[in-house]
Amino acid sequence: MKVIILLILLSLVIALGFLMAFLWAVKSGQYDDDYTPSVRILLDKEQQTENNKS
């Protein structure tokens, strides 16, 4: 049963990894603007050609 302590420590390390990933994501600005990207992804660059008003 003592192995469970090792497993717990491992799981903590993994969880710590995810915490780091979250902190990195915040730091790199991914949470600064959580609205614009959702619009941006819908704005297709290719549509220009078919867009010449009929």
Added chain:
Amino acid sequence: MDIQAKEAHGESRVSVNNSCYHCGEACDTEKVVLEDKAFCCEGCKTVYEILNNNDMCRYYDLDENAGISLKGKASLEYAFLDDPSVTDRLLDFTDGKTSKVSFYLPQIHCASCIWLLENLYKLNDGITQSRVNFLKKEIFITYLEESSSLRKIVELLASIGYAPNINLGDLDQEEKPVIERKFYYKMGVAGFAFGNIMLLSFPEYLGLNKTTDGMFFQVFGYLNIILALPLVFYSGSDYLQSAWQGLKQKTLNIDVPISLGILTLFGRSVFEILTHTGSGYLDSLAGLVFFLLIGKWFQQRTYHHISFERDYKSYFPIAALLKTEEGTESVSLDRLNPGDNILVKHQELIPADAVLLKGEAQIDYSFVTGESAPVSCKTGDKVFAGGRQVGSSPIELSLTRKVSQSYLTELWNDEAFTKKVDSNTVKLADKVGKAFTIVILLIAFATLFYWLTTDTSIAINAFTAVLIIACPCAVALAIPFIFGNAIRILGRHGFFLKNTSIIERLALIKDTIFDKTGTITIREGGQVEFVGAPLSKAERQAIIQLTERSGHPASRRIHQYLSNWPEEEVRMDKTELATVSEWKEVIGKGIQSLVNQNFTKIGSASFMDDLLEDDTPEEGGVYLQVNNQIRGFFRMDNLFREGTWEVLEYFKNRGQVYLLSGDNDNTKSLLAPIFKDGQLYYRQSPKDKLQFVKQLQAEGKEVMMLGDGLNDAGALQQSDAGLVISENTNNFTPACDAILEARRFSALPTFMEFSRWSIRLVYWAYAFALVYNIIGLSFAVQGALSPIVAAILMPLSSISIVTFGMISSNVVARKMGL
């Protein structure tokens, strides 16, 4: 496109579409037609042409009539952006080749804006990248110095309707520190600790045998302590600090019982684990901190995108045209000195007190005094900062003071602005927090002394248990969620609040002061009526032509009134045009001209050739004289906002109402039924208004002030709740506590009632919390609070309070039609 097709389109359009293709405004006063599209003004047409030529008409497909109206916007001079000392301060980064800059663009409002602004590189080769932050209404542009420049970019933005907000504030201010991110870190850490501590508390939940599996308890206990350290001292640091600040100032705010709970939980848990006497309550602690942070996050999220953090400098221009020996030079305002000569053009603000040297000055002081009629000045007269030149020709001024020392700045620097007065309305949360702390401490000590007589260890146990279980997490969460949700709902309907404490004040304050111009009346537009023998068709046409050329507000209103003559839709055709010669505008007086050989004058009473009898009708009218005979006059009413009377009635039923107007008293008879004697004041300067608010407060009253902005900024700030009615939410005084979109003015009573309901809901939530606390305390005082009971009861109370708050405020909002 051939002419026939054009005409066909033109015809169909008249009946089908009368709104501007670019901005969607109705094309009433003028209509510009290009191809098959109608535009409300030349500006909108120009933007369309720019976009059309660059194959960017997709702008109009994403959102219909997405454009920003350019009507009434003076084109600004951006030459000062070539000045390196200015660009250095505006640029975020530059290495001489590539530069980065960010602007605040209040006009951003839809997906089309994002698309257009992120495709700026198509309009200017030098731009390599542009990114939009929609919520903050900011754009980040990267460009190459060799093929573009800051000035070119700003001019481009302005030409397509997104003139950036550049002002002195930008130059003075350092970048605001990013506080948001730190908060996310704290939440992340708290969430991490919460999840893992819950997991490591499993032996306790499963009821493992402590004698055989004691090692697990110990190891897990130590791990929990390690996890709880950053939780308490990093994630929970805001609460601890705020409580400490409160105690230092000898007040008990809501954070005091919270911190007390956190520290007791932590201390007792650490003690139990280290002495092997128990497993502690760290899971409850982690849950508590995490839920508290979520509540705070929700509250912040609701209004972070409206920035109230602007100062008066936002209204000032950034540069002025300095007269030098070689000509003129555009310099930033902070480089102007007394004695400098500057040019102020049509529609520009006077940056500092000065003496008029040259030119026909027509200064509109409505920013300062509220009086909407422009004042004419002669050479040698003093002019004051904050005035706006409205005469058509540029004026030359010699500055007498530095920009920061002028009258306006003085007014704004009044102590009311620097420190927010301690309002009598203590924040509800703090009031409750105080009572709560006192009661809990009483119960805790009573428990302590009761048990001390029998058993010391139970005494300590029960004492700390009371502090733990009574931690006011539910109380602390009720306000962020219920008020936060209320702010969100109100914001969706055009009523923006600065923070949650405003809701309390809106609900509790009884006495209200109204400003008139711009608040209950509309600044421009309004009823025009001709008094005298009815005007013939030819006369109307003549006056239309006469007033067309003048930029004076009165002329524009008459022009608009006659152009939209009710009975006939169709305008005169060319043959019926009057012949106008010798047209002349006398600044501040009126217009005179020969129309069809008849000498015609339109203007103020003093402009008429002494023909007026003594019983001249009221002031503010514009007279019409034809060939030495007074033909009649145009009466121009202040137009009251829709729903004004209902709103006034509502506030009258709540408490005292007052009206302070900077204007003349031509509306007195209309308003008299609502306002009693001593409640109606005219010709009030901003100082008078401020003084009036102070006076009421000295009498012990709490007052709410409804105003429109600058000329009552002092009063707004001084009042216990300052509401600004704004035609444009991007343009408001920083002194206010709340902004109401002008079109939603009639809904104000509903908003007020909704605030009162929100307070009621908070009380209900407190009642809920009380029930939980009684259950928890009944365990605690017996010294029988097991960690499991705490771990269940505490999150349960938090979650149910949040659920109750969100659902109930939404239900109330729906019932009220919000």
